[in-house]
Structure formats: structure tokens, C-alpha cells
Amino acid sequence: MAEFLQFASGFVSAMVVLGMVRIVRGPTRADRMMAAQLLGTGGIAALLLRSDITGTPSVIDVALVLALLAAFASVAFVVKGAREASGEPEASE
Amino acid sequence: MTSDIILDCILAALVLAVGCWVIVVRDSFAAAVGFVAYGLLLTLVWVRLDAIDVALMEGAIGSGLTGALLLRASSRLGAKEQSAAAEQPGVMLRAVAALFSVIVAAMLATAVLYLPDPAPTLAPEAAANASATGMANPVTNVLMAFRAMDTMLEKVVLLVALAGVWSLARDRFWGARPGPRFRSDPKDPLALLAQTLPPLGIVVGIYMLWEGANAPGGAFQGGTIIAAMWLLAVIAGLTDAPPVSNRRVRLALIAGPLLFLIVGFGGLWLGEAFLAYPVAYAKPLLLVIEFAMTLTVAVTLGLLIVGPPDREGAP
Amino acid sequence: MISVADIFTVIAVSAGAFFFMAGSVGLLRFPDTLTRLHALTKADNLGLGLVVLGLMPRAGGLLPALKLASVWLLVLFTGAAVSQLIARAARDGDQDDE
Numbered sequence: 001m002a003e004f005l006q007f008a009s010g011f012v013s014a015m016v017v018l019g020m021v022r023i024v025r026g027p028t029r030a031d032r033m034m035a036a037q038l039l040g041t042g043g044i045a046a047l048l049l050r051s052d053i054t055g056t057p058s059v060i061d062v063a064l065v066l067a068l069l070a071a072f073a074s075v076a077f078v079v080k081g082a083r084e085a086s087g088e089p090e091a092s093e
Numbered sequence: 094m095t096s097d098i099i100l101d102c103i104l105a106a107l108v109l110a111v112g113c114w115v116i117v118v119r120d121s122f123a124a125a126v127g128f129v130a131y132g133l134l135l136t137l138v139w140v141r142l143d144a145i146d147v148a149l150m151e152g153a154i155g156s157g158l159t160g161a162l163l164l165r166a167s168s169r170l171g172a173k174e175q176s177a178a179a180e181q182p183g184v185m186l187r188a189v190a191a192l193f194s195v196i197v198a199a200m201l202a203t204a205v206l207y208l209p210d211p212a213p214t215l216a217p218e219a220a221a222n223a224s225a226t227g228m229a230n231p232v233t234n235v236l237m238a239f240r241a242m243d244t245m246l247e248k249v250v251l252l253v254a255l256a257g258v259w260s261l262a263r264d265r266f267w268g269a270r271p272g273p274r275f276r277s278d279p280k281d282p283l284a285l286l287a288q289t290l291p292p293l294g295i296v297v298g299i300y301m302l303w304e305g306a307n308a309p310g311g312a313f314q315g316g317t318i319i320a321a322m323w324l325l326a327v328i329a330g331l332t333d334a335p336p337v338s339n340r341r342v343r344l345a346l347i348a349g350p351l352l353f354l355i356v357g358f359g360g361l362w363l364g365e366a367f368l369a370y371p372v373a374y375a376k377p378l379l380l381v382i383e384f385a386m387t388l389t390v391a392v393t394l395g396l397l398i399v400g401p402p403d404r405e406g407a408p
Numbered sequence: 409m410i411s412v413a414d415i416f417t418v419i420a421v422s423a424g425a426f427f428f429m430a431g432s433v434g435l436l437r438f439p440d441t442l443t444r445l446h447a448l449t450k451a452d453n454l455g456l457g458l459v460v461l462g463l464m465p466r467a468g469g470l471l472p473a474l475k476l477a478s479v480w481l482l483v484l485f486t487g488a489a490v491s492q493l494i495a496r497a498a499r500d501g502d503q504d505d506e
Contacts, residue, residue, distance in 0.1 A: 001418075003096075006096060006097075007096070008421045008422070008424075009100075010096065010099075011428075012428050012455075016432070017107060018435075018436060019432045019435050020130065021436060023123075023126060023130055024114060029123075030441050030445070030494050030497050030498035031441055032126040032127075033126060034435065034445055034494060035126075037494070038432065038452060041452045041453070041455075042432075042452070044456065045428065048460065049421070050141075052466055056143075057472060058304075058310075059140055059148075060472075060475055061145075061149065061308075062136065062309075064482070065149055065314070066136065066152045067479060068321065068482070069157030069318070069321055070133070070157070071325075072157050072321045072322075073156065073157045073160045073161065074494070075283065075286065075325060075329075075490065076160065076164050076328065077126060077129075077160075077164065078490070078493040078494060078497050079275070079328050080164045080165070080167070282488075282489040283493060286490070
């Protein structure tokens with residue numbers, strides 16, 4: 001069972017690596033944001049599997065924190081990216 | 094187990110590759126996205142190295158909050174980004190910089206490769222004395238009890254950094270609210286997210302603080318999560334950043350290090366040493382300090398990301 | 409001695425990994441930003457859900473299993489909202505960076 005979960009964890013990580021190609025290639029900002037999102041979700045899956053393999057429940061906490069912060073980072077991306085694209089000036093300067 | 098080694102090599106190579114790409118890419122937005130991805134990968138590395146507390150910090154600060162900070166810097170660059178990227182130092186300067194980088198890297202590699210085996214460490218002593226504070230998490234023990242001085246000074250450094258950020262404001266903006274005013278649209282999924290997530294996030298943050306006593310976690314991780322939730326509400330336009338001259342904000346900022354100082358001098362006055370906790374009261378005292386620290390960290394990090402005051406109109 | 413729970417875990421986690429693969433392949437191969445977004449959010453969240461489902465029998469109690477499920481629900485909810493935001497950013501026409 002442990003070997004199978006190891007393999008599954010590695011497989012999920014490999015899929016995430018594939019998704020990273022999209023960060024590099026783009027071409028639009030939305031594509032890069034999506035790939036970061038994939039990295040977050042895939043990372044959470046890999047961490048949950050790892051928590052079971054090593055028997056450390058605290059790794060689930062890391063996955064929880066990642067879920068929250070990945071959502072926050074995605075929101076920051078979208079808001080900044082969209083503001084620039086629509087040419088909306090920031091209320092500063 | 095060779096599959097472990099293969100995975101580790103792939104992870105390490107990926108971290109290097111993404112790091113190089115982030116530096117090389119032209120567009121600063123793409124670099125910010127790449128940096129967040131880099132942070133996520135590093136989180137996986139830390140988990141692989143069994144450093145769960147560090148993994149929590151990396152995921153929270155290194156990936157999420159620093160990514161938002163970089164994005165803010167990128168958007169402030171705005172139109173000047175093209176001209177800034179076009180400036181390039183001369184070949185001579187770049188060659189000298191490359192030479193110094195190689196020398197430093199070689200020194201680091203030598204230091205790591207020639208570490209004495211077993212490496213000198215105080216970790217067994219720290220683990221053995223866990224009963225001094227009644228907490229099971231050795232990292233928290235080191236941070237809050239054995240090296241409490243460092244932690245207290247860290248918080249002061251954070252305050253100094255915030256003062257530095259505020260000093261970037263123009264004179265006429267001093268004391269005003271920082272950052273732009275974000276519009277809020279109630280039909281927006283962003284508004285939904287910003288209304289539902291923060292209560293959850295605050296619970297998770299307090300949970301992290303509480304868990305830190307006996308499992309990976311702690312005040313810094315909890316405070317970071319709460320700061321991220323507050324920033325989410327600000328970005329969605331549901332709440333506004335307070336003016337930097339607000340008294341309650343400033344009180345929250347100094348609460349953590351101040352409490353630390355009070356306890357520290359209390360230890361001195363009770364005859365032991367600075368920051369010596371009386372053994373009977375160690376755990377409740379530490380919890381009170383951690384609570385104040387969480388508040389301070391949350392407010393400080395939130396204000397650091399939001400930036401210097403730059404809005405018209407007196408507070 | 410292979411138990412029913414173990415077989416369930418193997419099947420669920422394998423299905424989850426398969427959906428992750430589908431999501432990543434979709435992200436790489438679909439022709440358009442919006443189709444890629446569609447592939448990504450659906451497949452990934454389903455993949456994570458299946459992995460969580462597979463891990464729940466091994467969680468060791470009701471509370472840890474609920475914790476796993478809550479992680480998945482959180483990702484589901486935030487993923488739904490964020491994908492809407494990304495789709496809007498894509499539609500509002502962000503420029504090519506290259």
C-alpha cells in the first residue's frame with residue numbers, strides 16, 4: 001500500500017510538472033494563473049498522499065494552509081492582471 | 094529506496110529550473126506567477142525534508158504573501174517597466190558580478206560538502222528539555238523559550254520594515270490610508286469569496302496558533318493566514334485599509350514586542366534573567382505572548398503588503 | 409491480506425491520479441484559454457476529491473476523515489470562485505506577453 005501511494009504521489013507530482021510548462025509558455029496571463037492554480041491543487045493532493053505515507057497528520061495542515069493561500073494568491077493575480085489589462089489607473093500618484 | 098531519490102532529484106531540478114526562469118523572464122507579471130509556483134515547490138521540498146513548521150511558513154509567506162507583494166510592485170512599475178528592463182549594466186560590471194557570484198556559490202558548496210559528520214547541533218538538548226515549557230513542539234520551544242530574544246527582536250525588525258515602507262510616502266500623504274480604494278461589486282464571485290473565506294481563514298489561523306504548542310504551527314503561521322484573509326477583504330473592496338495614523342492600529346502593531354518586553358523585564362525583576370519564565374507560569378505566559386504576537390504579525394504583514402499611504406484626503 | 413478498504417483506496421486514488429493526468433493534458437493540449445480553464449478546474453477538483461475519498465478509510469477516525477474532506481471542500485469552493493475570476497480576466501482581453 002505504501003509503495004502504491006508513493007507511486008501515486010509521484011505520478012500526481014509529474015502531472016503538476018507538466019502543468020508548469022503552461023506557466024512558461026503562456027501565452028496569456030490567464031494561462032499562467034491557471035497553471036499556478038494547478039500547481040496548488042496538485043501540490044495539495046501530493047501532500048495529502050504524503051501525509052498518509054509518512055503517517056504525519058500535520059502535513060494535512062500544510063495542505064490546508066496551501067489551499068487558503070493559493071486562493072489568496074490567485075485573487076491577487078486576477079485583480080492585478082485585470083486592472084492592468086483594462087487600463088484602469090490605480091488611485092495613487 | 095530509489096523512487097524516493099528519483100523524486101527528490103526531479104523536485105530539485107524543477108526548483109532550479111523555475112528559479113532560473115523567474116529571473117530570466119521579461120514580463121514582471123509572469124515572474125510573479127513563477128515566483129508563487131517556486132514557493133509552492135519549496136513547500137513540497139520542506140515537507141520532504143520533514144521540516145513542517147518551515148513548510149507552513151513557506152506556503153504562507155514565501156509563496157502567497159510575497160507573491161502578492163511582488164505583484165503590487167509590478168503593477169506600480171506599470172508603464173516604466175519597459176524602459177527599466179531596457180537598461181542594462183555594461184559587460185565589465187556583469188562579468189565582475191558573475192565572478193563574485195561564482196566565488197560565493199563555491200564557498201557555500203565547500204562549506205556544505207565538508208560539514209563535519211555528525212554536524213555540531215544543539216537539537217538533542219533542545220528536544221530533551223521540552224518539559225521546561227510543557228509544550229511538545231521543539232520548534233516552538235526554541236522560538237519562544239530558549240531563543241525568545243531572537244523572536245522578540247524579529248518582531249521589532251518587522252516593525253522597522255513597516256516604518257521603512259511608510260517612509261516611502263510623500264509628505265502630503267503622511268497619515269493617510271494606504272493603497273488604492275478597491276471597488277466592490279456584490280454580484281462578483283470575488284465578493285462571495287471575500288465574504289465566505291475570511292471567517293474560515295481566521296478559524297484556521299487561530300487553530301494554527303493553538304496547534305503550535307504541540308504540533309507544527311505557531312504564532313507566525315497563524316498571523317500570516319489572518320493577514321492574508323484581511324488582504325482578501327481589502328482587495329474585494331469589502332473593507333478599507335485604515336489610515337496609518339490610527340491609534341488602535343499602532344497599538345496592535347506594538348502589542349507583540351511590547352508584551353514580550355514586559356515579560357522579559359518581569360523575568361529580570363523576579364530575579365532570574367531577562368526573558369526567564371517562572372516555570373509554573375511558563376505555558377500560560379507563552380500563550381498570552383503568542384496571542385499578542387499573532388495579532389502583531391497579522392497587522393504588520395497586512396500593512397506591509399498594502400504599502401505606503403498614498404491617498405488624497407486627510408484621515 | 410488485502411482488505412476491502414485497501415482495494416477501495418487503490419481504486420479511488422488511481423482514478424484521482426487519472427483525472428489529474430486528464431487535467432494536465434488538457435491544460436497543455438487544448439487550443440484555447442477558456443477550454444483549458446474548463447479542463448483544469450473540473451478535472452483537478454474531481455481528481456482531488458477522488459484522492460481524498462481514497463484516503464479517508466485510512467485517516468484513522470471520524471475527525472481526521474472530516475478534516476480531509478474539509479480540505480477538499482475548501483479547494484472546491486475557492487477553485488470555483490477563482491476560475492470564474494480567471495475566466496473574466498481572460499475574456500476582458502489580457503494581452504499576449506510574448
